[in-house]
Amino acid sequence: MTTVSILLLCWNHSAYLEQCIAALAAQDRDGVELLFLDNGSSDGSVDQAKALFDRHGLTATILCNAEPKGIAANLNLLLARSAGALVAPLSTDDWYEPGYVAAMRRQAAADPQAGWFACDGYLFFEDSGERAPIRSDDFRGGRVLDDLLDGKNPHNFVGCCYRREALEAVGGWDERLPIEDRDLFVRLAQRYPVSIVERRLVNYRRSSQAASADPAFMARGWAAYFAKHRDLFGPRLARQRAAALQGVAAVAVDRGELLLAARLIRAALLAAPASLPSWRTAAYLLRTMVSARRRSGGAGSAPP
Structure with a gap:
């Protein structure tokens, strides 16, 4: 069985942890490791996460930053501490749909050349409480470098799962860049195709307080x-x-x-x-x- 490391990054997400961790409890558990990194939260997120992992019968490695660090630095730290052949980063204000882990394992087995895997998903608008499908008509797998350089989004950027060997081959996340995801995809796309799971398996929270806003x-x-x-x-x-x-x-x-x-x-x-x-x-x-x-x-x- 292919091992999967889920890398959880938290910063003052106490209001969202129940939803995120309950969704993890609904995933396949065999061969899955959970790593939780708190990025200097001041809202009690660490204690709440520990209690929720215990309540749901989940084992997680808990890491804490004394001071907040950038997203890329945090993800590289989590990557270095993890061991799975597949690596799935997730911000703890987002959450998976049931079947995410199983679907990523199947896709990795079915497409051995792919360096990373993306799925369809939902946008959750925190300010209104509405949820809507992410538009996926133009998503496609394969070689997507030209699409990325043309400013297109060839796949959903949230909920991706990566082969560890692909991440390590491109040097992980670039800690010099504030926008770390598109840069990673550009570097991966120069070496590997991406493979698409055509199911809505992740929920991405949008808020007027987010860095992207x-x-x-x-x-x-x-x-x-x-x-x-x-x-x-x-x-x-x-x-x-x-x-x-x-x-x-x-x-x-x-x-x-x-x-x-x-x-x-x-x-x-x-x-x-x-x-x-x-x-x-x-x-x-x-x-x-x-x-x-x-x-x-x-x-x-x-x-x-």
Whole structure:
């Protein structure tokens, strides 16, 4: 039986641990090791996790950081402490559907050339409590490097399972990058195909407080990612950089961070002046600025 290491990363997730750990208890247990790393939580997550593992009859290795570290550093630590032939990282605010472990084992046996495995899943919107299927019409397996360099998402990024030998061959997660997942996929895709499990087996929690909702953080992450892979992108670099900046700028407008949005959309248009999405976001920014001025009593000097 192929051994599986589930790498659990927690940071102030006390409100979510019951859901995550109960879902782990519903998985196959034979040949599965659980490693739980608390990233300096201040909400009692460690004690709660220990109690929940005991309650559900699960054995887990508990690790604790005195101070928070980056996601990539934490995942590399968990990888080094684990032993499974298959490695499945999971943030403890997310959770698996029943059958995840069994499905990944079957897929690994059926596709021995693949370096990693992805599944379909659900988005759970914490602010509203709604759950929706992640759109998977364009997901595909095989060689996906060109898709990644074209800015596409050829598979669900949450709930992936990796062959240990593939992770080790590419050096694990890059601790210099704030956005660690897409960088890992680009490096894996240069060596291995990905294999898709066409079942919805993971739930990804979306929150307005998540790092991915922080436009300043995402802008820094994209800058580091494109700088690292500049040569690999080649002539696609300007277009993909503009697309990433445009997306982050739109989030900044949504959050009312208008000066940051203006800087980002300017950079996007300088990178790719003909980008229609960037011009649409620029128009969205201008409309929002006009509305803000009117609300603050500056209607007399605002453009029509």
